[in-house]
Amino acid sequence: MRDPRSKKVVALAPSGIRKFFDIVNEMDDAISLGVGEPDFDTPWRVRDEAIDSLTKGRTFYTSNAGLKELKVEISRYLDRRFGLSYEPAQEILITVGGSEAIDAALRAMLDPGDEVLIPQPSFVCYLPCTVLAGGTPVVIPLKEEDQFRLTPEALEAAITERTKVLVLPFPNNPTGAVMEKDDLEAVARIVQKHDLFVLSDEIYAELTYLERHVSIASLPGMKERTVLINGFSKSHAMTGWRLGYACAPQPIIAEMLKIHQYAIMCAPTTSQYAGVEAMKNCDADVERMREEYNGRRRYLLHRFREMGLSCFEPFGAFYVFPSVKEFGMTSEEFAMRLLQSKKVAVVPGTAFGDCGEGFLRISYAYSLDSLKEALARIEEFIGELRGQR
């Protein structure tokens, strides 16, 4: 019998997080700081709207691109929050989470051999999605001394004549890094000079703690070169609803819509009705959650300073990315030993790219009590390691 499996898929590396989580899963009493999703419930009014839509029997497909009302509300929201202007009927596509939007955008833009620049450490899907779309991933390692921002020099150095798309994953998972307006302006100049396109994954846009997030699409001349990805998962604590969206110039959205309608049909109808309420009436809930995350972020950084654990100050998302280089072991070894001896699960930085070596991703989408307990154990652990030297 022939091998039924695609060589391309077989060659994809399994996610580094997956492997680690399988071990965590077998431990019942471990405290996990590994989960990358909000610990808050979806605001009740959003859940209530979803229930109401079911009560009214709104259980049909929506149009492929999504509910008109939702697209209109997203357009208003993006204008209100980020000063972006997208035309609901032509420039917005509702997807099954931001993930589907990333996949569809890459498939809509890439031809074989096109190179995609992927800054790392970053969310694990860009590289495999690029490969599956027939493109060639080119990794740009980000550095702690640059606060894990993408510098113009690093970008310029990675560009070849095959480069077509730059993935811009900020605020960043796993580092918590943000790109401020002047950082983005420098990137935008290079993107325009080389006639590139940007896939800007702004799923954590609402979770910034320094200044309001700036979208690269809001810079002059960039809207026509940008596919903006966002969604409801992180900002509105709606991960399980699987609801996201892409905004882009009409020609790109039109091609993404083809992929979406053949592969997916439409995003879940109930989730879309919930999304309307989230866009219309939940700015205060988003604010409340951001404040809470910010308090935890400050608490974690303060505790790391107390322990003498080196950590750059992240201003976005809900992760901190401390360095464990002083202990002379790999991130994976550190994480494994921490799990085994103190039953605290954190994710090794290498799960997000080779340049994550020497770092850990710690999520603060956990209650303050859990964070305190976990940090006390981490402090004990590094005390023991230092004592042994």
Added chain:
Amino acid sequence: MREKILSYMETNGRIGLHDLAVMLDTDEAAVANELEAMEAEHIICGYHTLINWDKVGIEKVTALIEVRVTPQRGMGFDKVAERIYNYPEVNSVYLISGGFDLMVTLEGKTLQEVSGFVTDKLSPLESVLSTKTNFILKKYKDHGTIMAVQRKDERELVTL
């Protein structure tokens, strides 16, 4: 700053000065000063513990009593409210708009104790016209905290 301190304190009265200062990006002395000032101004009126007595196995009866009263000349409802709230068994007294005047909440060990208070103490007050006693059968949510169910972290591990 006050509003932020209060929003933390309202749901977690046990949070320490140190943690509060770290999370609000200020120093302990500043937080301590604000707290002291708010106590002095009676913005913070006390520090209580939210107890689910059902789980302790100690019988408690809580009643919401609707009271209609005659307001007194020059004093409005304040005088009669004072007469009522000074009883230690009374938990709270609110002036209410609508079909009655005062809402009194009362905690007792038994039904008899509560009804005894109503018949012996409350009803005989001169300005009290009538009372209607409602007993609480189950507390689902109190002070913003859901009492009925305990939640645990059900998030599954996922690749992201």
